[in-house]
Amino acid sequence: MPVQYYIFLSIALFCIGVMGVLMRRNAIIIFMCIELMLNAVNLLLVAFSKMWADAGRVDAGSAQLFVFFIMVVAAAEVAVGLAVITMVYRNTHSVDINILNRLKN
Amino acid sequence: MGMSIQQIIFMVLSFVALVSALGVVLSKNPVSSVLCLIITFFAIAGHYILLNAQFLAVVHIIVYAGAIMVLFLYVMMLMNLNAEVEPQKRNWLKYAGAISGGALLVVLVAALRDASMPALTDNASEVGLIHNLGKLLFTQYVIPFEVSSILFLSAMVGAVVIGKKD
Numbered sequence: 001m002p003v004q005y006y007i008f009l010s011i012a013l014f015c016i017g018v019m020g021v022l023m024r025r026n027a028i029i030i031f032m033c034i035e036l037m038l039n040a041v042n043l044l045l046v047a048f049s050k051m052w053a054d055a056g057r058v059d060a061g062s063a064q065l066f067v068f069f070i071m072v073v074a075a076a077e078v079a080v081g082l083a084v085i086t087m088v089y090r091n092t093h094s095v096d097i098n099i100l101n102r103l104k105n
Numbered sequence: 106m107g108m109s110i111q112q113i114i115f116m117v118l119s120f121v122a123l124v125s126a127l128g129v130v131l132s133k134n135p136v137s138s139v140l141c142l143i144i145t146f147f148a149i150a151g152h153y154i155l156l157n158a159q160f161l162a163v164v165h166i167i168v169y170a171g172a173i174m175v176l177f178l179y180v181m182m183l184m185n186l187n188a189e190v191e192p193q194k195r196n197w198l199k200y201a202g203a204i205s206g207g208a209l210l211v212v213l214v215a216a217l218r219d220a221s222m223p224a225l226t227d228n229a230s231e232v233g234l235i236h237n238l239g240k241l242l243f244t245q246y247v248i249p250f251e252v253s254s255i256l257f258l259s260a261m262v263g264a265v266v267i268g269k270k271d
Contacts, residue, residue, distance in 0.1 A: 001111060001115060001227075002222060003222040003224070007217055007220075007222075009119050009123075011214060013122065013123070013126055013145075014213075015213070016129075018209055019130055019203055019205075019207075022201070022206060023194060023198075024194070026135055026191060026192060028135060028177065029129070029138055032138065032142050035173070036126060039169070042165075043149055043152055043153075046152070047156060047225075049156070049158065049232065050156040050158075051222070053230035054223065054226045060230070060232045061232045061233075061241045064161055064232065064233055064238060065241055067161055068161065068164065069249060072256070074173070075172065075257075076257055077260075078176060078177075079260050079263075080264050080267065082177070082264075083263070083268045085180065086183070087268065095184060095186065098192070
């Protein structure tokens with residue numbers, strides 16, 4: 001099983017996340033696509049951790065701990081982000097991101 | 106062409122992950138988007154187990170598929186979102202987004218196609234077990250660990266402050 005397979009899978013997931021951010025107008029879906037991109041990167045880090053473990057490196061666990069920290073930051077980000085989206089919804093009764101255009105004035 | 110059991114599992118999990126990720130992006134109903142993303146996360150957890158990251162697989166299911174997606178689902182239900190009120194972009198903007206994402210995919214794959222990488226072996230490594238990761242976390246990474254606890258506290262306080270009715 002070459003590492004390339006995992007790299008290509010990760011690239012594909014990341015690009016699907018990018019497409020979602022560009023194609024949708026619902027703020028929550030865009031937020032979910034950002035989570036998808038984070039997970040693509042996590043998968044890549046775990047694959048590289050396995051690659052280093054196969055090479056006999058002692059610090060192969062560092063990559064997995066980085067994934068752990070990314071999960072921690074993502075959880076905090078989701079809590080704050082959903083709070084912000086909920087507040088925008090409370091004021092505008094919509095999760096459409098085009099509503100945010102009115103911030104210009 | 107003989108395929109090992111690991112390759113077959115890899116193919117199945119990748120297929121499930123990619124199809125359900127496309128389902129997140131393409132489904133009209135936001136609630137089914139959330140459910141598709143949960144399926145994607147389970148497939149990614151399977152990949153973690155395949156890569157000997159057992160602890161991460163468990164944490165991923167608990168934190169992502171459990172806590173975070175329940176939060177998303179809760180917010181969706183709170184706002185009573187469904188396919189009727191889902192805002193839709195204009196068609197040419199959707200095509201532009203799809204083409205941009207596809208172009209990014211093509212460029213990244215073309216850039217990494219000829220990279221020479223070692224093949225992953227099938228032997229199980231001890232790296233992903235909680236015993237090793239815990240030792241590493243509380244020796245080499247103890248400062249980031251403590252800082253992340255402060256981050257969590259500030260995120261909780263921030264969420265409460267933002268969500269407070271004035």
